[in-house]
Amino acid sequence: MSVTQASRTADRLRPFGTTIFAEMTRLAQQHGAINLAQGFPDFDGPAYIKDAAVRAILDGHNQYSRMFGVPEIAAAIADWWCSQTNQPIDPATQLAVTAGCTEALAAAFLGLLDPGDEVVLFEPYYDCYRAGVTMGGGVPKFVTLRPAAQIDEPHRSPAGPGAFAFDLRQLEAAFTPRTRLVILNTPHNPTGKAFSRAELELVARLCAKHDAVVVTDEVYERLTFTPELPHVRIATLPGMAERTLTLSSLGKTFSLTGWKIGWAVGSPPLIAALRSAHQFLTFCAATPLQHGAAEALANTAARDLYIADLVSQLSRERSFLSTALSELGFTVYPPDGTYFIMADHSRFGFPDDVAFCRHLTAEVGVAAIPPSVFYSNPADGARLARFAFCKQHTTMQQAVERLARLK
Numbered sequence: 130m131s132v133t134q135a136s137r138t139a140d141r142l143r144p145f146g147t148t149i150f151a152e153m154t155r156l157a158q159q160h161g162a163i164n165l166a167q168g169f170p171d172f173d174g175p176a177y178i179k180d181a182a183v184r185a186i187l188d189g190h191n192q193y194s195r196m197f198g199v200p201e202i203a204a205a206i207a208d209w210w211c212s213q214t215n216q217p218i219d220p221a222t223q224l225a226v227t228a229g230c231t232e233a234l235a236a237a238f239l240g241l242l243d244p245g246d247e248v249v250l251f252e253p254y255y256d257c258y259r260a261g262v263t264m265g266g267g268v269p270k271f272v273t274l275r276p277a278a279q280i281d282e283p284h285r286s287p288a289g290p291g292a293f294a295f296d297l298r299q300l301e302a303a304f305t306p307r308t309r310l311v312i313l314n315t316p317h318n319p320t321g322k323a324f325s326r327a328e329l330e331l332v333a334r335l336c337a338k339h340d341a342v343v344v345t346d347e348v349y350e351r352l353t354f355t356p357e358l359p360h361v362r363i364a365t366l367p368g369m370a371e372r373t374l375t376l377s378s379l380g381k382t383f384s385l386t387g388w389k390i391g392w393a394v395g396s397p398p399l400i401a402a403l404r405s406a407h408q409f410l411t412f413c414a415a416t417p418l419q420h421g422a423a424e425a426l427a428n429t430a431a432r433d434l435y436i437a438d439l440v441s442q443l444s445r446e447r448s449f450l451s452t453a454l455s456e457l458g459f460t461v462y463p464p465d466g467t468y469f470i471m472a473d474h475s476r477f478g479f480p481d482d483v484a485f486c487r488h489l490t491a492e493v494g495v496a497a498i499p500p501s502v503f504y505s506n507p508a509d510g511a512r513l514a515r516f517a518f519c520k521q522h523t524t525m526q527q528a529v530e531r532l533a534r535l536k
């Protein structure tokens with residue numbers, strides 16, 4: 130192979146290849162499949178937010194912003210946080226606005242980790258966590274989420290009914306004297322699990338014991354469907370505010386995934402660590418979109434109306450898709466939150482999830498995500514497929530009609 134054809138990708142990134150989200154969207158486009166793979170709505174975000182961003186552009190908010198965010202969005206995030214947690218924060222030292230939650234995650238890992246630090250990571254994991262930990266020199270230690278029925282009672286984590294759970298022994302064993310960080314994601318992509326308060330208390334106890342920090346990704350914080358499992362922020366548990374960085378973003382809550390406006394809230398030393406990386410990654414997020422995002426959060430009447438409508442729409446599509454998949458013969462794990470459903474495809478006789486999702490995309494005309502890429506041992510995900518339901522009802526109907534070809 131000539132020098133120009135040889136891979137120039139760094140050793141630590143080469144194993145990650147191309148993210149499954151780009152792969153599956155490309156495959157969906159190639160085959161004209163309905164894209165229930167990559168999670169983004171096929172409807173637009175609300176006009177009141179888009180109008181605010183357009184106004185910001187026309188009013189000349191088009192230069193770099195303050196490194197940690199324009200004052201308007203900083204104030205709006207502080208209010209949003211305080212109204213939900215009763216924890217007032219000082220925007221000057223306790224938050225940062227980033228280019229999506231993705232940048233906040235990378236900045237957290239790069240800002241907090243030293244080479245060899247261990248990171249407790251629940252799997253299946255959103256793919257950028259493992260890549261980001263690796264970029265930061267950290268070493269992941271896995272804790273596997275499984276359908277609750279697959280874990281023996283005395284060792285099963287205190288999950289809600291029907292939810293995914295983990296083995297308490299595996300959680301304990303994942304912590305060592307080298308543990309620096311725990312990555313949480315609740316509601317969880319791809320399983321849809323909302324961690325129960327009792328589960329979060331267990332994680333908090335181990336973090337205190339090992340002096341570990343939690344980075345919690347809560348981008349689906351408002352997209353929950355199970356009243357028994359409301360969203361619980363680990364930062365609100367006793368003693369955890371000091372050791373938690375809570376990350377979120379605009380994309381899911383307001384159906385504006387392309388805006389890439391995210392944020393981090395936490396104690397001053399943790400935010401200082403994150404900002405130390407953020408300043409050299411992007412310095413600041415897109416200024417006019419920060420103004421739009423400020424309006425998204427600060428216009429409480431329009432905000433609450435929009436979120437309530439979105440949650441009832443998603444909740445209808447969740448039921449519609451769960452029922453359809455069950456009728457087709459999938460074993461369905463209905464999510465507590467997010468806009469994804471995990472379903473067991475084994476009854477259709479494919480060797481694994483990759484073969485199944487390829488067939489589904491190319492021959493049936495519906496794309497789904499093969500989740501084995503989100504596990505340290507791909508075999509753990511081989512029976513599953515992840516379907517997104519953040520789509521208009523007509524799209525979901527069409528997808529279900531096509532899925533009937535599986536019969």
Ligand code: PMP
Pocket residue numbers: 228229230231232255314318346348377378379380386389390391
């Ligand atoms: N975290 C999770 C769990 C996600 O599913 C996503 C997907 N969009 C992100 C983070 C990325 O968020 P953003 O688009 O704000 O970077």
Ligand code: GLN
Pocket residue numbers: 150151166167168169318
């Ligand atoms: N979060 C989205 C999903 O899980 C994808 C985001 C991305 O494409 N990176 O499908």
